[in-house]
Amino acid sequence: MTALRSGPPDSPSSTPPEGRYGPAGRLHGPAADARADRTLRIAAIVLGTLGAVVLALYGWHYVTGTEVSAQVVAFEVVSDQAVEVHLEVHKGADSVAVCTLRSQDADHNEVGRKDVRIAERGKQVDTVVTVRTTARGETGELVSCQAASGKASAAA
8 A cells, every 4th residue: 555645745744843843953973973972971870989988988887897806726625524725806096896616526516605704905816715615626716706895904
């Protein structure tokens, strides 16, 4: 089927309605595409930079917000009823930390657990803790370490 037209090809009825394809003064073609690409590139750079700043602030807050950190330097099984754990704690000079240590047997059953209050003054405290066990322990592990309420001077 062929559409029928009335009138010559350049009659007003064959031109699109005014404003149908955007304002008449606006750029079309490659120049408009280049401008759109530039705008999108600038938006991506701004959003990427903003995202990097937010990520950096979150990381900084995470690292500095942690008051207490600790690690097991070494452990030694001294008998069937005890494991000695060498613990290194990093904290604020006047803060008190509470660390939980445990020992497990060869089958990964917990055979000993101890909460240790670290009230010594100083930013880094090295201590050796004896964890009593109900059977021969094979590990000396740090479960958690966090700031306790109170200051070192208030600790007994």
